[in-house]
Amino acid sequence: MVSQSSDGPLNDISWYQWESDNTDANWLLTYVDVLSVILAMLVVLLGQMAVRQMQPIEEQNQIASTYSQLETPVPATIPQPTEVVEETPSQSQPDNSAVTRLTAAIEQRFDDEVKVVQRELGVSLEIADVILFHSGKAELLPEAQPVLSRLAMTLQEIGEADIAVEGHTDDRPILGGPFQSNWELAAARANAVTRFLLDQGFSPKHLRSVSYADSQPVADNSNAGGRAENRRVNLRVDFL
Template identity: 35%
Template sequence: MSRKKKHEHVNHERWLVSYADFITLLFAFFVVLFASSQSDRKKQAQVAAAMQTAFTPLGSFEAHAKTPPLEQAPSAATVTRPAALAMPFPQIGQLTPEREMEDRLTRLIKEAGARLPAGSVTTRVVPEGLAISLHEIGFFASGSAEVRNESIPILTKLAETIPNAPLRVEGHTDNMPIHTAQFSSNWELSTARASAIARLLLERGSIRPANVSASGYAEYHPVASNATVEGRSQNRRVDIILLRDREASR
């Protein structure tokens, strides 16, 4: 007796499994796109911050473009363009203005080296620009704001070398107190020395007075420790700072 064949039940809804898989993959795809867009925005902000940090010390961006917006305002209809560069990037063998000024100053010091004690003039790069330090040993007597006669020739050459651009003259002292008939504290002494150097630069060079400012900081901006004789000697100085930013001179 033959067995009756059972008829298999045909599932007409198996397409729903494939459709559900497709919808799941499509959802995952859009999730990945959304995550990528958010990641790219963060990377864009990081790259912009890194570029700003790298270029700002060189003065490559204009002052009004220090924080370029990453997105346009909703009402803006124009396309934002990169800020123009204030100076070209230094090529191989080409010196930056700070380095060129240092080289010119080094040659100037060598020419007049016999007139000043060793270490009378030093240079260093500071955030505001190039700082030329005139130390007391070569330019002033102890406790005095009168410029030594033997330092006048190098100050004259320095005034002729410095470009007609914004600069700040800063007077500094060590932490040893002073109280004389002329100066009641280091504030007065540092300010008088800065004013004396600024006046001489204006008289001997072609710098416009509007580009020059002078101030005294007493003992509160040391470059070395006041615990040693050598450190105090380095702190007794007048700094001529060639400024990158015109606003810094105000």
């Protein structure tokens, strides 16, 4: 019995001793756990700090890239020249029937008083100055008015036309009188014929007066016959 009782307490003591040793070592495990948690927290904190430090750098890079994009010159678009095609008004071809009828009428009615000159467009009616004016003058002669009246009536019979009244002279200079040069004399003579046609009912929008002076001679000015041919009034007729 004694041995059993002695074995019992010994067994109890050894068991207690083992329990107490394990209990003393358990705090190490708890300490390690605490250190692990602390280290984990430090890692998290360091990660957050690194992220916060990187964010301003990224924002600065984004701002810098934005400014660089704004400062990059945008290539200007050079407008291509647009070719403008100017439409040239088609020149109306002369009414051949009207030209033929006018030519025939002038030849029948005026003998040598009015000369018909064919042109590319229309015709030109040439009247010598001796029929219309005194030398160096721009007032129509009384005998010129019947000729111009018949000419106006003939033109109105043929049809509507644009008429340019052209004054021409020879190359001899003007000496005294109301005109300073052949330009003024030719202009005054063309104006006198134009006014007469206006009085005969021609539309002002179809009449114009032009002075050529001695710039368009049709004969040699070195002789009297040539100078006489150059002193003239022409009616350039373009039928509409």
